[in-house]
Amino acid sequence: MSQQTNAAQMTGAKMVVQALKDQGVEVVFGYPGGAVLPIYDELFQQNEIRHVLVRHEQGATHMAEGYARSTGKPGVVLVTSGPGATNAVTGLTDALMDSIPLVVISGQVPTFLIGTDGFQEADTVGITRPCTKNNWLVKDPDNLAETIHQAFHVATTGRPGPVLVDIPKDVQFADGTYTAPKMAKVDHYQPRVKGDIEAITALVELIEQAERPVFYTGGGVINSGPGACQLLGELADSTGFPVTSTLMGLGAYPASGKSWLGMLGMHGLYEANMAMHDCDLMINIGARFDDRITGRVNAFSPNSFKAHIDIDPSSVNKVIRVDLPIIGDVGHVLEDLLRIWKSRGRKTNKESLAKWWRQIEEWKAVNCLAYKGSDSIIKPQYALQRLEALTKGRDRYITTEVGQHQMWAAQFLHFDAPNRWMTSGGLGTMGYGLPASIGVQVAHPDALVINVAGEASWLMNMQEMGTAVQFRAPVKQFILNNERLGMVRQWQQLLHGERYSHSWSESLPDFVKLAEAFGCKGIKVDHPDQLDDAIMEMINYDGPVIFDCLVEKHENCLPMIPSGNAHNDMLLPSDDVRAITGAGAALV
Amino acid sequence: MSPLHIQQGSSKHSAYELRDPNSEVLERHTLAVIVANEPGVLARVIGLFSGRGYNIESLTVAETDHKGHRSRITIVTVGTPQVIEQIKAQLGRIVPVHEVHDLTVEGASVERELALLKVEGKGDARIEALRLAEIFRANVVDSTLESFVFEMTGAPSKIDAFADLMRPLGLCEIARTGVAALARGGAA
Numbered sequence: 001m002s003q004q005t006n007a008a009q010m011t012g013a014k015m016v017v018q019a020l021k022d023q024g025v026e027v028v029f030g031y032p033g034g035a036v037l038p039i040y041d042e043l044f045q046q047n048e049i050r051h052v053l054v055r056h057e058q059g060a061t062h063m064a065e066g067y068a069r070s071t072g073k074p075g076v077v078l079v080t081s082g083p084g085a086t087n088a089v090t091g092l093t094d095a096l097m098d099s100i101p102l103v104v105i106s107g108q109v110p111t112f113l114i115g116t117d118g119f120q121e122a123d124t125v126g127i128t129r130p131c132t133k134n135n136w137l138v139k140d141p142d143n144l145a146e147t148i149h150q151a152f153h154v155a156t157t158g159r160p161g162p163v164l165v166d167i168p169k170d171v172q173f174a175d176g177t178y179t180a181p182k183m184a185k186v187d188h189y190q191p192r193v194k195g196d197i198e199a200i201t202a203l204v205e206l207i208e209q210a211e212r213p214v215f216y217t218g219g220g221v222i223n224s225g226p227g228a229c230q231l232l233g234e235l236a237d238s239t240g241f242p243v244t245s246t247l248m249g250l251g252a253y254p255a256s257g258k259s260w261l262g263m264l265g266m267h268g269l270y271e272a273n274m275a276m277h278d279c280d281l282m283i284n285i286g287a288r289f290d291d292r293i294t295g296r297v298n299a300f301s302p303n304s305f306k307a308h309i310d311i312d313p314s315s316v317n318k319v320i321r322v323d324l325p326i327i328g329d330v331g332h333v334l335e336d337l338l339r340i341w342k343s344r345g346r347k348t349n350k351e352s353l354a355k356w357w358r359q360i361e362e363w364k365a366v367n368c369l370a371y372k373g374s375d376s377i378i379k380p381q382y383a384l385q386r387l388e389a390l391t392k393g394r395d396r397y398i399t400t401e402v403g404q405h406q407m408w409a410a411q412f413l414h415f416d417a418p419n420r421w422m423t424s425g426g427l428g429t430m431g432y433g434l435p436a437s438i439g440v441q442v443a444h445p446d447a448l449v450i451n452v453a454g455e456a457s458w459l460m461n462m463q464e465m466g467t468a469v470q471f472r473a474p475v476k477q478f479i480l481n482n483e484r485l486g487m488v489r490q491w492q493q494l495l496h497g498e499r500y501s502h503s504w505s506e507s508l509p510d511f512v513k514l515a516e517a518f519g520c521k522g523i524k525v526d527h528p529d530q531l532d533d534a535i536m537e538m539i540n541y542d543g544p545v546i547f548d549c550l551v552e553k554h555e556n557c558l559p560m561i562p563s564g565n566a567h568n569d570m571l572l573p574s575d576d577v578r579a580i581t582g583a584g585a586a587l588v
Numbered sequence: 589m590s591p592l593h594i595q596q597g598s599s600k601h602s603a604y605e606l607r608d609p610n611s612e613v614l615e616r617h618t619l620a621v622i623v624a625n626e627p628g629v630l631a632r633v634i635g636l637f638s639g640r641g642y643n644i645e646s647l648t649v650a651e652t653d654h655k656g657h658r659s660r661i662t663i664v665t666v667g668t669p670q671v672i673e674q675i676k677a678q679l680g681r682i683v684p685v686h687e688v689h690d691l692t693v694e695g696a697s698v699e700r701e702l703a704l705l706k707v708e709g710k711g712d713a714r715i716e717a718l719r720l721a722e723i724f725r726a727n728v729v730d731s732t733l734e735s736f737v738f739e740m741t742g743a744p745s746k747i748d749a750f751a752d753l754m755r756p757l758g759l760c761e762i763a764r765t766g767v768a769a770l771a772r773g774g775a776a
Contacts, residue, residue, distance in 0.1 A: 125628060130635050134683035137627065154683055188624070189683055314677035317670060 008179075012141040013038035013172040016105060019148040021048055022181050025076050027067065027442055028052070029060040033080025034120060035107030038172035040078075052442060052471055055463035057084050059435035061091020061162075062461070065100045066439030069422045070397055072225060074101035074155050075439065081107045082120030085166070086127060090429060093131040095162035097426025098248060099223055101155040102162035104132075105148075110170035111139050124166045133161030139168065141176025149184035158191030159312040160223055191311060195328030195336060202324060203283070203307050204341045210281035211352035212359075213241045216264065216293075219248030219425070220286020220310060221330050222418045228331035229418045232285065233257065235338055239348050242360060244272035246287050248425045251415035261360070265293045266561050267407040270368035270570055271360055276301050277567035278359070284308040286330045289319040290426070299566035309333045368559045369411055370573045378528050380405065380480045380551040384412040384452070387478060390535050395447045397440045399423065401433040401457030404486035404557040409452040431460030434477060438464060441473040448476070448539060455481040455508060455548075465518040468544040476538050477546045482553045483508060490556050511548035520544040563587030616645070617672050617692040618699060618769045621661040624684040625651050632682050633661055642667060642675050646701075646744070646766035658686070664767050691769050699769040703747045708735045709758035717757045724750045 010018065016039050020028065027050040032040045043051055054060040057079045064075025079088050085106040095102045109118040125137045134154050138144045144167065151163045207213065215236055221228050229252045236243045236259040243253045244264040253260060262269035264276055273295075276282065282304045287293070294300045300320060307324040308316050316325040326333055341347075371381045398413055399422040400406040406423055415421050422440060424432035437451035451458075458479050468475050488503040515522030521541050525534040525548070538545045560571040564587050623629045630649055637644050646664040665675060672690070679688045691697040705726075707717045717736060721728065726740035735758075740750060744767060751762055 126631070129628065129632060130639055135628075188686065312677075312681065314674065314681050316677070318674055318677075321670070 008177050009175055010178055011038070011042075011172065012144050012167065012174055012176060013042045015141070015145045015176065015178050016148065016167065016172070017042040017046060017049065018178055019145045019181075020076060023149070023152045024073075025049055028076045028078050029054055029063040029067070029439065030078030031057050031060060031080065031084060033084050033107065035081035035109060035169050036078060036084075036105075036172075037107075038169065039105070039107070039167075050442075051078075052438075052467065054435070055466050056461065057087035058090050058431065059438075059461050059464040059467065061088050061095065061102065061104065062429070062432050062435035063439030063442070063464075063467075064102050064104075065091065065095055065098075065432070066399060066422050066436030067443045068095075068100050068102060068439075069222075069436075070419050070440040071443045072419060074103050074152060074160075077102060077104040079104065079106050080120065081109055081124065082122045084120075085124040085164075086122055088164075089128060089131055090427075092128055092162045092164065094424050094427040094429045094432065096131055096133065098424065099160050099219060100162065101160035103148075103151050103155050104128075104162060104164040106164060106166050107172070108137065108166045108168040111168045112170070114168065124164070128164045131162070132164050135164040135166065137166045137168075138171055141171050141174040144171060144176060145179040146184045149179065149181045150186055150189075152181075153184070153186040154189055157186075157189060159220075192327060193311070193329035193332045195309065195326040195333035197336060197340075199324060199326045200333060200336050201340055203326065203337060204344060206281050206305060206307065206324075207239060207241075207283075207341060208344070208347040209349055210241075211349055212275075212279045212356045213239075213281040213283065213353075214261075214275045214279040215241055215243040215253075215259075215283050215285060216245075216276060216287055217243060217249045217252055217285045218246040218287025221249055221252035222286075224286065224311075224330035226418060228329075228334060229253070231331060231334035231338060235334060235341075238346065239341075240350075240353055240357075241283075241348075242275055242357070244268070244275060246290065246293055246425070247410055247423060249287065250410060250421045251418045254416040255414035256416050263410050265290075266295070266563075267411065267557055267559065268561075269411070270366050270559055270572065271363035273561065273567040273570060274363045275360055279304045282306045284310070284322070285334070286310060288315045291319070294320060295561045295569075296564055296566050301567070366572065368570075368572055371555070371558075374552065375528065378526065378531060378549060378551045380408055380482070380555055381412055382528065383478075383480060383531060383549050383551060384408050386531050386535060387450070387452075388413050390532065391448060391450070391539065394539075395444075396420065397422070397437075397444060397447050397449045399433045399436040399440060399449070399451045401451070401453040401460075402428045402430045403454045403457055404482075404490065404555070405452055405454040405457075405480045407487075407557045408480075413452070430457035432457075434458060434461050434475075435464045435467075437475040437477070438468050438471070438473045441468075441475050442471065445473075449474075450476045450478050453477055453479045454486055455479050455483065455511075456485045456505060459509075462514075465515075465520065465544065465546070469519045472543070474541075474543050474545075477544070478538070479511065479546065479548050480551050481508070481511070481548055482551050482555070484553055486555070487557065489554070493556070494562065511546050515546040518544075518546075520546065522546045522548065524548040524550070526550040611669050614666050614668060615672060615692070616664065616666050617690055618697065618767060619663045619665065619676065619679070620687075620689040620691055620769060621663060621679055621685060622687040622689075623659050623661060623682075624686065625657040625659040626684055629659070629682075629684045630661065632684070633663075633679065636678055636682065637663075637665075637675075640674075640678065642671065648766040648768055662767055662769050689771070691771055694771060696772040697769050698772060699743055699767050700741055701744050701747055701767050702739070702741050702765045703751070704729070704763045705738045705740070705751060705754055705759060706735060706761040707738065707754050707758045708760050710734055713757045717754060720750070720753050720757075726750065
């Protein structure tokens with residue numbers, strides 16, 4: 001026993017590495033600096049954990065997000081004090097908004113310097129308190145290992161999210177007793193996962209009678225795991241109820257499935273939004289009634305009975321008042337729901353359902369994604385259609401930046417499995433996609449990982465191409481280059497009298513030369529006839545590629561629910577694009 | 589479609605006690621929040637209120653269980669029923685928060701606040717201040733020839749009333765602790 005106790009004595013820095021190993025961590029994304037050198041020294045002396053050296057700490061957090069979203073495991077980041085930690089703030093906020101499990105370990109100045117405005121000192125726990133699920137400053141090496149284990153528990157339990165552990169440098173040097181994961185106290189934080197059976201039974205009764213039902217699914221289904229996605233598929237296919245999904249939930253129900261309506265929301269499909277507006281039973285599964293989804297709140301699905309399955313009680317009744325809340329993990333609730341529905345004879349209102357689908361087919365016939373083709377200019381939608389056709393069936397992962405290209409990707413690329421689509425939804429972080437694609441590729445070295453990007457977003461974290469080259473991550477940067485901040489330009493056209501204030505770049509780099517400078521491959525294409533060959537060249541190249549696809553500069557992303565409008569008041573491609581005035585202009 | 593056989597406001601079937609869901613009437617609620625006594629937990633609670641734009645009318649905090657590392661934060665807040673429910677759900681989501689009790693809806697409760705009031709005056713005003721203090725059961729805890737410091741405990745409204753009376757009599761400074769509250773009855 002005493003021997004074991006001795007064995008558990010080690011320095012704080014060693015404990016960090018031991019705790020990561022015991023948590024099953026395979027890779028850490030990080031950047032060294034003065035206040036984390038002891039931990040880096042321990043990393044150097046072992047081979048189990050891989051370290052990916054980023055070029056900027058924001059890149060590390062987005063890589064960890066990409067890793068986490070594509071694997072379902074927490075992403076781990078290691079940064080130094082002060083600027084290292086503050087650079088991680090955007091990624092932490094992004095992960096909080098999109099419920100991505102991240103564990104960020106930051107160095108801190110030694111405890112005796114805290115509060116003296118020491119070199120590279122920042123109040124890291126203070127700064128990151130509102131952008132983490134929880135954070136800790138560890139001042140006693142005896143508490144360090146337990147705190148890291150608790151951090152992993154909190155990040156991955158309940159509604160996932162980012163956590164941060166701030167470790168002063170003297171604590172990294174000091175000796176303490178290591179606590180094994182199973183000895184760590186985590187009993188206090190155990191969110192409820194089983195839904196209330198009476199409420200679930202009530203939902204089954206509604207499912208049996210509903211005339212115009214719709215499943216409105218979100219990222220919570222994906223966070224609940226592949227099992228939950230399978231249950232959703234079974235439920236949707238056996239009831240025959242239509243399924244629409246938020247941006248975050250794409251892939252939870254297969255896009256090739258017979259019940260699939262496509263994405264809903266501001267740039268969602270007409271049929272999806274109309275179904276939401278006209279339904280009589282809305283079953284929200286792991287989504288949160290985001291303002292991009294609801295449009296005008298007081299006109300949101302006015303005549304429906306709304307059920308909401310969510311693991312986070314604060315999501316319920318936050319924006320939209322629901323009639324039947326079910327607090328629990330999506331997987332557990334769907335399992336009970338299916339079991340009860342089957343045991344009661346798998347009933348649905350078939351006659352009304354057939355009529356409902358006939359109505360939906362009419363909406364589908366509107367063909368809301370139509371766009372004017374061109375023989376001479378690459379339309380961004382066409383580029384994505386070709387990308388979809390040429391990569392379909394491959395082991396493919398897609399990340400995106402933020403803007404028009406992101407919405408077109410959500411509209412034109414199809415996902416038949418979860419964890420294949422990584423995008424910054426809640427925070428809308430430009431610069432997310434490139435580092436995220438590297439994180440995905442690190443987790444799936446043999447997969448085809450494509451970042452669908454706009455040139456403006458992509459430039460925000462382009463330094464990470466250095467990381468991609470150094471770590472042989474053959475990520476494909478598919479840049480739809482319109483030389484504009486496309487979404488900003490579109491809003492200025494619609495809302496600000498076509499005054500295009502600072503929404504274009506006059507000095508973009510030559511992306512092919514940029515690729516060469518980074519030591520990877522650059523491909524430029526500006527004609528529709530060359531597109532297929534260029535895409536195949538990109539796919540077949542064994543290494544990172546920057547693909548500069550020059551597209552139509554003034555294309556608008558449609559359909560669109562202008563801010564402040566209801567779901568049944570969409571701007572369609574067939575409409576004359578008109579100026580938006582009134583209350584909607586004040587909204588974002 | 590037949591309506592659900594669930595009564596609105598039945599907490600058994602809904603996530604929380606749902607009062608009139610669409611009421612826009614502002615309600616004052618006293619919340620007792622039991623938290624782990626660790627650094628930053630108060631900042632987390634206050635940050636939630638400022639970050640999401642909720643009101644704090646009064647907030648008190650002190651350790652209540654040294655061995656169990658528990659503190660009790662008592663918050664008086666004002667909002668529509670929907671906002672109050674959100675506040676409770678958001679508080680419950682904070683990792684070091686162990687329990688959230690809405691004393692306003694969980695049955696009867698007692699609320700007390702302690703105040704210290706400094707009143708300066710001479711002659712009749714001084715005598716009147718002392719006389720009123722007796723009526724309000726305020727104690728004199730400090731005295732000079734030209735001032736008193738009164739200590740009084742009671743519901744916030746009682747302290748308000750006393751302060752209003754003292755103002756013309758020379759009230760020059762007041763310190764209040766904010767509300768501490770407990771549910772009535774035996775069970776914790």
